[in-house]
Amino acid sequence: MTWLAWRQFRAQAALTAALAVGVVVVLVMTRHDLSTSISPGAPTGIYKLLRLLGTGLIGVPAFVGAFWGAPLIARELETGTHRLAWTQSVTRGTWLRTKLAVVGAVTVVLTAAFSLVFTWWSIPYDNIDGRIGTANFGQRGIAPIGYACFALALGALLGLVLRRTIPAMVATLVGFFVVRYLVQTLVRPHLLPAETVTRSLDALLGAPGRSSAASGGWILSRSTVGPTGARVNGIDQALARACKLTRADGPSQIAACARRAGFHEIVKLQPADHFWPLQAVETALFLGFAAALVGACFWWIRHRAA
């Protein structure tokens, strides 16, 4: 059965692998210059372009779900070849397990190669911009592997249930991005206990300040509090009252005033060193989703499909 699954998939796998190898080679070749001679804070030219690969990396799981997952079973049901495949001396459970295993293995290997090399390539940028924030988190580390497995399983199940390739592809894309977005906004902030730090208002007011404990972290919420610890809305007016200063006096003076008067900022965040633990938990979460969807596939193919 492995032979058939591979025979059906090998052309797509080879094409995608060639693309992935190309990307990896370009990243490896440009990495040295990037880390020595370029100012990573303001990427230019080719590096600006290469940074966009991160956006591509967000699309890889969606591609896997729509183009590998959705047609995996739907195309067989559409063309009737499931009646050929399921009447050989192999149960449809084995058939499904083998197909998912072959496509899943290629998915994991290619996604992991792309993501991990890109993560390494991005370190000079990430040292400055951070990588735990929502902009970068999903383009780094092992999370894309979890996303891709989830998308593949989602596509397979939707293809099995909807029985038509194109609707399954569309539903997979929509479903994938909805789940991905909901997890990013509603779930990920709570996957690990957030930290709360108190910091000066320097950064908020635009004064050149020392880097604080929050630097590089993923800020979940921030609020300004006054000397009494009460939350302050309208910091400008509050400072104007406290020091008789206005915005016209320049950020450094205002910041100094804020420090003197006891104003500060309370920040809830996931610190930068939560990056890998958070990656592990999020990856596990999506692998869990994938496992549940695969389970649903097996149930459906035994009881509902024909």
Add this chain to the structure above:
Amino acid sequence: MSTNTNAIETERLSKRYGRRTALDDCTVAIPTGHVVGLVGANGAGKSTLLQLAVGLLEPTDGTITVLGGRPGAGPAQLARVGFLAQDAPVYGNLTVGDHLQLGERLNPGWDRALARRRIERFGLDPRQRAGRLSGGQRSQLALTIAIGKRPELLLLDEPVASLDPLARREFLADLMQLAAEHQPTVVLSSHLLSDVERVCDHVVVLAGGRVRVAGDVDDLLASHKVLTGARTVSTALPPGQTAISASHTDRQTTLLIRTAGPVHDPRWQVSDVGLEELVLAYMSADVPARSLAAVGP
């Protein structure tokens, strides 16, 4: 295999798709060792019955037993039953050779020599993509996969429906030869009576999701007679004789009856019935199905 195991045995078998009933309360036993024609109009439930027998579908009600086992229960049961689905599905972007590989790798009992011989005989190029084969070639490829696994029971769902007359004749001739050489029980569905008449020695007639009649062709032909008489003759029949269909012209009445013995009534002219006439009578008969289903030798 023990001789008392039927190839297919159903007990009050029903299959519904949502509100549509495809098979309704079917009880039938199809013996091994025959080439069986499953006859009925389109939508009579032939395809549903065959897909239930190979395990592609699950019954809504009742039971179906195939060669003594539950259809599709496991690799061993699947290996015993060969299936050629309607329209002979093949993988369009795989080659003929790939399909032989598929058969070999997915079936422990694969007969490589037999498959090769058939591919050569039909002039199929192993390097050709299956998507570019003609309808007849595709059917031959699909049948080769079904027969290559050397099943005890071969189920063919409308194998010739999409073929032109010449390809149909070749296909059936080949099938007859296979049945003679390898002796599997063959069940083929068709709405073309002439095909069934050519190759089958046992028929099952389905209409409206029910089994109307089933039995050996010879037994059926022996137990049915056509009676022709004047219009005025009463159509009341003695015990042991049942009218299946009746037709009238201005002057004469024709009955198709099932009878246990010879007909002696001098008012009727008695003649033998052809299979086609018999099957058509049952397909259109508006009689309670269950009372007709149990025609035995």
